[in-house]
Amino acid sequence: MKKLILAVILLLVAAGAVLYLSPAAQLTVYQGVEQWRxxxxxxxxxxxxxxxSYYEGGPQGAETVLLLHGFGADKSTWLWFARTLTERYHVIIVDLPGFGASDRPHGSYDVGTQTERLATFVDALGIRRLHLAGHSMGGHIAALYAARYPDQVSSLALIANAGVTAPQRSPFFQRLEEQGDNPLLVDSEPQFDELLDWLFVAPPQFPERLHQYLAQRAVADSAHQREVFEHLLDRYVPLEPELPRIQAPTLLLWGDQDRILDVSSIETMQPLLKDVNVVIIKGCGHAPILERPEESAADYLRFIDQASRQTAEAHKATPRQ
Known part of the structure; x- marks a missing residue:
């Protein structure tokens, strides 16, 4: 009962913030409420x-789930998705270097370099086994990590991941290659609205002041994001040679109306993976973790629960030395 009352109070505070606080404060309060929930x-x-910088929650001693965000994003994109995971799993959501509240080091932001930075982070937290999931660029990094460190990964979830050549070229790559225009980079406030249309079938609706603040923040950070994207292209690491090295059961989760990375990418990856599950969410764009967080989280939870059961059964079946 006390928890319910506190939740109501926090939601009222968040509602008040929308009306009276600065847009930056509105965002802080709103994310703080979702983080608490x-x-x-x-x-x-x-x-x-x-x-x-990272979020951590869920029961200590439980199996660890590590979530990696996509390009131009940060750890807050997983808040709605993670809500059900923390009931049973030890959840860590990290800001990859160059994003969010983590440092922006000198050097490259290509996925190979980021994978090795991630390995130092995992080692620093003393994590020996984990369920690893990544979205978009984060999925590219997650797949490379699972290929390089197979003994650490209990399961792998790739959510609309980058890193493979799709049989059907997406509208994003058509525009990038034919016009040299990158819709993921926001150089003016109107382009922020275009970005949302590229990412979602049904873009999220923000209060006007908050919407304007998010657009201005994206414009202010565009030079850094452009640098990161150039590193990703110039030092591109294809996943096709890496996928056969992945030992963990793998979930491929995609929106069927993804305009950034075409859903046909699954056709490239599926034959190269040893143990693969596929979920395609209808009427969803590039970011299921934001557009359909409850549905995609339920699909993911079923997957890692099954992977955990399989691991436990395998350990029971292994004779003791």
């Missing part, structure tokens, strides 16, 4: 003079 706490750790 997901049972997550913000933490940081420094590894080799590089600060990683």
């Amino acid at each position: 997901a049972g997550l706490h913000e933490r940081s750790v420094s590894v080799n003079d590089l600060k990683f």
